[in-house]
Amino acid sequence: GQSLEQPSEVTAVEGAIVQINCTYQTSGFYGLSWYQQHDGGAPTFLSYNALDGLEETGRFSSFLSRSDSYGYLLLQELQMKDSASYFCAVPEAGTALIFGKGTTLSVSS
């Protein structure tokens, strides 16, 4: 089976940088995805890392280390609208995406 661990809550102020970590244990690994979910809304896809290294998409970056079974989502120049829950997830071969329990990010002014 799959298990993913991420912090339950992170707080930061506007303009800061925050890193949300995710460690995983999987029987087969294909890559690590990240999703954002605002309160009351549906999750939306942010990024996917299949290979080691850093992927940058605007203010958001995602990193993967397959040897360490570890990844993180880096959010820069935080804005109030970044307050949301962030989920790491791994695809399970032949089935679906398995999600972590999520990290609630609170950005204050």
Added chain:
Amino acid sequence: SQTIHQWPATLVQPVGSPLSLECTVEGTSNPNLYWYRQAAGRGLQLLFYSVGIGQISSEVPQNLSASRPQDRQFILSSKKLLLSDSGFYLCAWRTGVLGEKLFFGSGTQLSVL
């Protein structure tokens, strides 16, 4: 363009009543479809997935069932709701090759009272 429709947005049902939630996808054929449930403040639990008409796989034994009567239609049902069935139900469609990218419907907030 591809879109996914899910309804209703909110639903309040008494314990013991039946349930039917519908999800339809437009702009694609033979999609892989999924039902997830999210309890308040919790992660997403995979309930069912379907790779084609009439093909349903269940991830968690529970009071729910799913059906895929048409290529782009996925239905979640229950004959008798329990209090523990309350939650946010999300239908999703796979867009990535490995299933790494899911596109979610807007969800149904179900309250069982």
